[in-house]
Amino acid sequence: MTSGLTTRFAPSPTGPLHLGHAFSALLAHDRATRQGGTFLLRIEDIDQSRAKPQWRDQIDTDLAWLGLDWPRPVLCQSTRLPAYTAVLKHLWKVGLIFECRCNRRDILDAASAPQEGVAPVIGPDGVVYPGTCRHRDSQQGTRPFPVDAALRLRMDRALQIAAPDGDLWFEETGTGPAGETGRVRIDAATLPDRIGDVVLARRGMGTSYHLSVVLDDAHQGVTEVTRGQDLFDATAIHVVLQRVLGLPQPRYHHHRLIRDDTGRRLAKREDARAIARYRDEGATPQDIRAMVGLA
Numbered sequence: 664m665t666s667g668l669t670t671r672f673a674p675s676p677t678g679p680l681h682l683g684h685a686f687s688a689l690l691a692h693d694r695a696t697r698q699g700g701t702f703l704l705r706i707e708d709i710d711q712s713r714a715k716p717q718w719r720d721q722i723d724t725d726l727a728w729l730g731l732d733w734p735r736p737v738l739c740q741s742t743r744l745p746a747y748t749a750v751l752k753h754l755w756k757v758g759l760i761f762e763c764r765c766n767r768r769d770i771l772d773a774a775s776a777p778q779e780g781v782a783p784v785i786g787p788d789g790v791v792y793p794g795t796c797r798h799r800d801s802q803q804g805t806r807p808f809p810v811d812a813a814l815r816l817r818m819d820r821a822l823q824i825a826a827p828d829g830d831l832w833f834e835e836t837g838t839g840p841a842g843e844t845g846r847v848r849i850d851a852a853t854l855p856d857r858i859g860d861v862v863l864a865r866r867g868m869g870t871s872y873h874l875s876v877v878l879d880d881a882h883q884g885v886t887e888v889t890r891g892q893d894l895f896d897a898t899a900i901h902v903v904l905q906r907v908l909g910l911p912q913p914r915y916h917h918h919r920l921i922r923d924d925t926g927r928r929l930a931k932r933e934d935a936r937a938i939a940r941y942r943d944e945g946a947t948p949q950d951i952r953a954m955v956g957l958a
């Protein structure tokens with residue numbers, strides 16, 4: 664790879680790419696090109712129950728039509744499961760993860776129980792985990808590594824390694840939802856209550872978004888992560904994992920979200936705004952750039 668910026672666009676092959684994806688991919692590609700760097704395509708297909716070959720093929724077609732290019736072969740996360748498992752086994756051995764047997768209803772009920780009628784805290788992964796299974800088995804780290812289990816990070820223990828002095832931060836080259844930019848400091852003391860013990864491996868998947876994205880960014884030498892502001896709060900999780908695992912910490916470039924006429928963030932179910940549909944209706948790549956404000 665070149666010595667300049669290395670960034671990536673990492674879609675999941677679970678539906679059509681829409682204008683929001685086009686904006687993120689074009690922005691990342693433009694930034695890499697201007698700085699003499701590398702733009703990577705990575706396929707985040709850890710959820711094999713939803714990933715479909717036709718959507719994987721459509722990603723290549725849409726991005727090539729937009730005028731983007733990237734090195735081959737493309738990394739698919741489904742090929743990286745051994746690497747994720749190796750890290751999980753290490754974290755298990757040192758007591759930084761634990762097995763969780765709760766379902767979503769269990770978590771919601773437990774999170775709501777202490778103060779009935781008070782809404783539970785919502786973090787990057789939804790309702791913040793109330794710690795139900797954290798102390799259920801004090802010997803978890805010495806037991807054999809569980810197969811096909813939900814595994815959570817002990818955030819309190821992880822912070823003792825990641826930020827023993829409370830100093831936790833990341834470099835932001837874009838802007839967060841409240842205009843955050845430059846060196847963004849993370850209030851480490853609030854993470855156990857504000858984010859909690861996040862899932863690092865899901866049943867039937869063997870990993871999670873948080874674990875795989877951190878390991879793959881390091882594996883591919885990504886120096887700047889380009890992504891939407893909806894993932895800004897998740898950056899604290901990723902910084903903690905990077906420090907715990909001794910991985911390089913990239914810069915982050917969070918960008919505005921492309922929304923529909925009602926102000927909602929676009930989702931893959933928004934087929935009316937799919938890149939392929941615009942192309943079929945006669946739009947040009949320059950038209951797409953104009954639609955997302957990159958003309």
